[in-house]
Amino acid sequence: MNEPINWWKKSVVYQVYPKSFNDSDGDGIGDLNGITEKLDYIKELGADIIWLNPIYDSPHVDNGYDIANYRKIDSSLGNMSDFDRLLHLAHKKGLKIMLDLVVNHTSDQHPWFKKSEESKENSYHDYYIWKDPVDGHEPNNWGSSFGGSTWEYVEAVDQYYLHLFAKQQPDLNWENSNVRKEVHDIMRFWLDKGIDGFRMDVINLISKKPGFPDGPIVQNKKFGDYYYGAANGPKVHEYLKEMNQDVLSKYDIVTVGETPHTNVEEAVKYVDNRRHELDMVFHFDHMHLDYGKYGKFSTKRFKLADLKAVLSKWQIEISNHHGWNSLYWSNHDQARAVSRFGDDGEHRVASAKMLGTLLHMMQGTPYVYEGEEIGMTNLHNTQIADYNDLETLDVYHRFRNDYHLSEEDTMKAIHMKSRDNARTPMQWDDSNNAGFSTSNSTWLKVNSNFKKINVKQSKSDSNSIFYYYQKLIKLRHEYQIVTTGSYQLLDKENSDIFSYARVGDNTTLLVICNFAKKKVDYLVPLELRHMQHELLISNGKKDDWNVAGNINLEPYAARVYLIKTAN
Structure with missing residues (x-):
């Protein structure tokens, strides 16, 4: 592969979930100053880029992925001065910062939406996707990712607005050129501050299929599959080329798009560097290998033959089409890697190292999710009251009330796949709250195994997962063959x-x-x-x-x- 070796091709990304990383002010919630306190830790590991999950002002219906103000830091995390300090000190240490860009939807508390729902005549009404009722019902049968319909009725305008996720997350209308200009301005605001890239949340959903046709009904559900009419829509590449030309190409940055329900044949259109769209995408093909009767919340185990086929196909096809792979086992939306793909019992340390080896020696940019480098595992809360995640709570009620599964079977699925598995506080040491916070309580309970699994323990053991990951990253930096x-x-x-x-x-x-x-x-x-x-x-x-x-x-x-x- 004789492609240019951009700086991000030899880089390793460390993903930080801000609420769960480090609490500097003792309120039980991680914050920006807490991240600044731990920059030396990330630098010691060897990572090059820090990806921050959303830090913007938000009502936190979906843990920050419902944004009310794109130019303001959420008060629970700090303020803009805290961010500027974090960015400055990270750059001083040779670390780059990548922010989450969430522009398929906003919060329903965003001023644009507040104006949009006032009147059809308001100029902001067209910033979102509004449709008239059809025979007194929703415009189509699409089902939301978090349960129920994707449509919410507003009496003041006698219309429904589209929300592919929670009803508090209305979808933006990218057909409106003013929306695209607003998004570009938001991007410039952060890029002019000096950030080094964007991870673009569900970016392949920004163009919907014309006519909004009904989706196929899956597993006798009332609602159809919205991905049928929302994933990889007819204008998505047009929008991304425009974004690249107007914004991205003006800066030396890295971009990665989250692209659910996108196969490798479709993905190459996003990452072929001759097309000038994105640098890489997150695909989900390997994440779907253990899906079953109940989709993500099935309890089956992946098959190695399938994992080989999927990862190999992406390695070969993306390279053959002048693209670049993103490499990951876990993130804030997925179960812990060692629990899902390895063995979090007797062979936790060995399997965590093995999984790291398999991924980091492939071609692409590896993403290390906070705690992965010490082998953090899924949690095992015994009651649903201990979970926070919107998706998890919806699944619990559907499994118990609609599918009539037992409490035991429901909780088994949640133990395996809840997004809260990855969102528990970072385990720094064996003190109260795993050293994450001095508060009496934390926003999400600390995993009960923190006394055994923590950074302090890892750094005291020369054979730990931490030092193994450190060596893997060093090999990527030293040996060009890992890149080329x-x-x-x-x-x-x-x-x-x-x-x-x-x-x-x-x-x-x-x-x-x-x-x-x-x-x-x-x-x-x-x-x-x-x-x-x-x-x-x-x-x-x-x-x-x-x-x-x-x-x-x-x-x-x-x-x-x-x-x-x-x-």
Whole structure:
């Protein structure tokens, strides 16, 4: 791949969920000054970019993804002076800052929407998507991501407005050129402050299908699938090209779009650098491998063969189409990586290291979600009252009342998939509230295993996950092949091992990851078996590659070899 090596291609992103990272003022909620206090920690890990989840003024119906003022810091997190200080000190330490851009929708408390719902004649009415009733009912059958219809009736205008998410999150009308200009102005406001990029929330939903046709009914639900008419709509690429031309291309920044329900064939349109849209996207194909009867909240386990197929397809197709991958196991919307893809019991440390190895040696920009680098796990609250997440509460009531599932089965699904799994406070040490806050109570309960799993413990153990991640990041910075090498899946049919090669001109990286809870023998491919090799990183034994090319792998073992393929 002979593409230019932009600075963000050799970078690693550390994602911070501000409410849960570090509380500096003792009110039980993380804040900007708390993040500033921990910049040295992120720098020590080796990350290059900090992605902050929304920090804007918000009623917090959906934890900040309902924005009331894009140019104001939410008071629970601090003020603009706090942000300016954070940005300045981060830059001083060589760290970049990426903000969340949430522009598919706003809060219903945003001044635009307040004016929009006053009258059809108000110029802001067209800032949102309003439709007349059809035979006295909703304009179509689309179902909201958080349950119920996507349409909310407002008597004052005798119309429904569209909200793909909560009813307090009305969708913006991107057909209106004034809306697009407003968004561009918001972006310039932050870019002129010196931020280094945007993660764009559900950016592939900004263009809806003309006519707003009914969506297919899924699993006998009352409501249809809104993604049918909202994902990757007919003008989304036009809007992003315009955004790139008017704003993004004027700054040396990085962009990543969140693009649910987007396959790799569609994704290449967003990231092909010849099209001038986005630098990379977050896809969900590997996140859907354990979906089942109840969608995300099913309790099935992924199959390794499926994981190999999905990740390999994205590696190859994105590279072949002049694009760049984002690499992630977890984020604020997903379960903890080691609980979902590894083993958070006996093999927690080994499997966390293995998962990190598999991801960080692939081509793309890795994203480390706060706590992933110490192996934080899913929580196990025993009662629904201990959960905060809007999606989780909706699922609980639907499972109990509509599907008539038992309390035990409902809570099992929530234990596995609730977004609160990732949102519990960061576990800094074994003191009260895991060192996150001096408050008597925190906005979300700390995971009960914080005395065993915390940063202080990790940094006191030279064999910890933290130091392993630190080494993985260092390898990405030091070895260009991690950035530029082509990807080849190896041993496709192996049901226990995910192995692949990254191939350069004179060297090859051989990556071997055991997903089994048992010891497994791995045979190095014949063409590499007798080459000169160096073990770059391992989460278990030192080099045990014998003369026959056989490697004995412990449960959840990982190995990365640098192989010289030419003199």
